[in-house]
Amino acid sequence: MGRPRTRLLDRQRIAAAALELVDEQGEFSGPQIARRLGVQTGSLYHHVDGREGIIELLRERVAGAIDPATLDLRPWDSALAAWARSYRAAFAAHPRAVPLLMTNPVRAPRVLDQYERIVALLIDAGFPLPDVMPVVIALENVVLGSALDLAAPEVMWDVADATRTPRLASALAAVGENRTDRAFELALEAFLEHARRGPVASG
Structure with a gap:
């Protein structure tokens, strides 16, 4: 099977999914983000350094x-x-x-x-x-x-x-x-x- 043309996961997609969750419920979790993106939870942490890394992605996205x-x-x-x-x-x-x-x-x-x-x-x-x-x-x-x-x-x-x-x-x-x-x-x-x-x- 050939490689997908678009990456399933990157920092921008993680930030967007996390921000959607925060807008909806005021909080997020790694498993929630993973479910929203259709990936395994462990895959998130190849791109970000834990929960604090996701929060900093949120900060960059909002402050952008x-x-x-x-x-x-x-x-x-x-x-x-x-x-x-x-x-x-x-x-x-x-x-x-x-x-x-x-x-x-x-x-x-x-x-x-x-x-x-x-x-x-x-x-x-x-x-x-x-x-x-x-x-x-x-x-x-x-x-x-x-x-x-x-x-x-x-x-x-x-x-x-x-x-x-x-x-x-x-x-x-x-x-x-x-x-x-x-x-x-x-x-x-x-x-x-x-x-x-x-x-x-x-x-």
Whole structure:
């Protein structure tokens, strides 16, 4: 029997199957991926280094939707804002992957390359070195929290008795559409405004 014209298994197919499972159920396992791809479980690990290797494939696949060109913008705060919006959009497409990725160290080289660029951007802008990672982490907290919020139910506060919490009921009635987008922009601008007050306030 001749060899198949297309490979049954590669890293891209493993990542795609794992991400489908995470989107569906918030988790994955090697046997589940293997069943979805029609291969033996052991075959997966000829291509990836265990569960952590699959998680890094997921990270690369999700983060691959972030536009790296945003980091070429200037001044530095425009670059950070554009990168944050692109980052949020990428992860909002797969919100159930966020907890999985947040509990595993970042090792994927292409993802680390983006962080290298962000660190360089902040250093070049004049941020003291001890402040750089807190700024990056704080921005990620805003982005990933908002990505999770996009997957939340439309009604997060179920006010059955408005007479018990009248101000909350009124605020919920007044919020209107796009509450998650508005909340993200508010948090992002507050973050940037705080960062601008640092030693490079002039940008």
